[in-house]
Amino acid sequence: MTASTGVGELSDIAELQKRTHPIRGVVALILGVIALIFTIGLAISLGAADISLGTVWTAITQFSPQLTTHQIIHDIRLPRVLGAALVGASFAVAGAIMQGMTRNPLADSGLLGLNAGAAFMLAVCFAFFPGMPYLLLIVLSFVGAALGVAIVFGVGSLSKGGLTPMRLVLAGAAVSALLGALGEGIALYYRVGQDLAFWYAGGVSGTNWGHLKILSPWIVIAIIGALILSRSITLLSLGEEIAIGLGQRTVVVKVWGMVIVLILAGAAVSVVGAVGFVGLIVPHFTRYIVGHDYRWIISCSVVYGALLVVLADLVARIINPPYETPIGALIAFIGVPFFLYLARKGGKEL
């Protein structure tokens, strides 16, 4: 098939092979993990009561329940920070998958009513079924996210001509606003507003090991699923027809992608509420660094999404002690200027 001319051809191929050694991806991943571990350490040590990093290390490696500092670290700080990391990773990966699947650089899990649906369901749970066990709450959060998507697709398909990408986005915005308002209405009427506010504003701060035990399997499995799916997402991002032409079963990929996004968004919303930006910004940031292969975009989004939220949570605690600033505001504060910087620099996709 190839008119091989010997050595000349071979050296060219070796040249080509250099291009797929993803140096950038590996470096970005390693740097990100280092930064994440460091920030986690920092997040545990700083706060209303400052604890030295050395103590943090001993608390993790040689935990002794008698020491108060170790107790603070183990029971309060560590689960909280881990929760923040999981939430960040979830939103970021969900956003990356959404952007790849919908070929919309402004997509995240909030686009199709996922976040709003989950938040609405949580409001309903608080109002009508107070004291619900956490496991059930999370599952209902997933259901709420699925409901949100279903309504968006339903509304988008109603008019003549059916579903178009534009209609999908518009329906997503409308349904998100509707569900958000309904959720608030229920919270007001049934006077669970404070409970919800505590739940969300606490957000990660309310996280304890019990929560983490229930939350983390879902998130970890979904992230593993996302990594497995990442190559297919790359192909899908080239366009539906191209993907079909290359032999991909696009319907299967989309279904699995949506399921993963549902789980990730549902889980994350159940902890911090419908926080935006993480899913939007982090994939753009990672794409800027590592290019277009979603294997790298998704793996780096796990790390950098976690980093962003852990950082935001840390700042939320130390900015105005002993009060806690809402984490959503902080994420926007950190994220938006960065997003604007990316928009100016990157330019091509936005």
Add this chain to the structure above:
Amino acid sequence: MAVLEIEHVAIGYASTLIVDDLSVAIPKGQISTIIGPNGCGKSTLLKAVARVLRTQDGTVYLDGKAIHQLKTKEVAKKMAILPQTASAPGGLTVFELVSYGRFPHQVGFGTLRKEDYEYIHWAIDVTGLSEFCDRPIEALSGGQRQRVWIAMALAQGTDILVLDEPTTYLDLAHQLEILLLLEKLNKEEGRTIIMVLHDLNHASRFSHFMMAMRDGKLVIYGSPQEVMTKENLQNVFHINAEMAVCPYSKNPICLSYQLYNKKT
């Protein structure tokens, strides 16, 4: 011998049928071209052939088997498709995009093997893109971009190439380069080429088999000699064509034309 058999296909969306009751057998190892005015359904037919669109009625058979029953990856190993409008996500380099053409042949984690690199290298080389290997696609001109997509289809290494208007956006020289490349692939490697072309004369010069469509129906099909007649062009395109003979292929070509007013 037919590689693709299209039997009584009806293709459309919801209540509107774009192609209705179309049957034709596309020969193996030859260059076949679909021509027709805008909106006649040629792209739609091509998409159904490529199993990108499902037919409402009728079946497309690939090598004797119903195409929608075959595993799509298996089809992708036999048939590569170049759609009409393809836009790549920003920042993708030429090499990266062409390498995706190897997807149907990859297993597991999807790392490229030596064989994959050979195909990619050849595809980039033969479309004249070697110097652009690392450039992001949006830095290329429209014509160069088109060649990248063609390279991706070539990297797929299939026996059948289905191309929807591969020469639109290309200048005269590049148009001919692509067509000559396709002709070479057909002659030297026996690949089956199926394409939609707007340029009648290119279609006539390079095809063995032509199909002319209008309003979702196949008006006439056969060799260029049979299809490219003044009367057929009148029926299909509503033009009054002045016919001549191609100095290179000896097939009939349209020298120039006037509008054909059906009322006169």
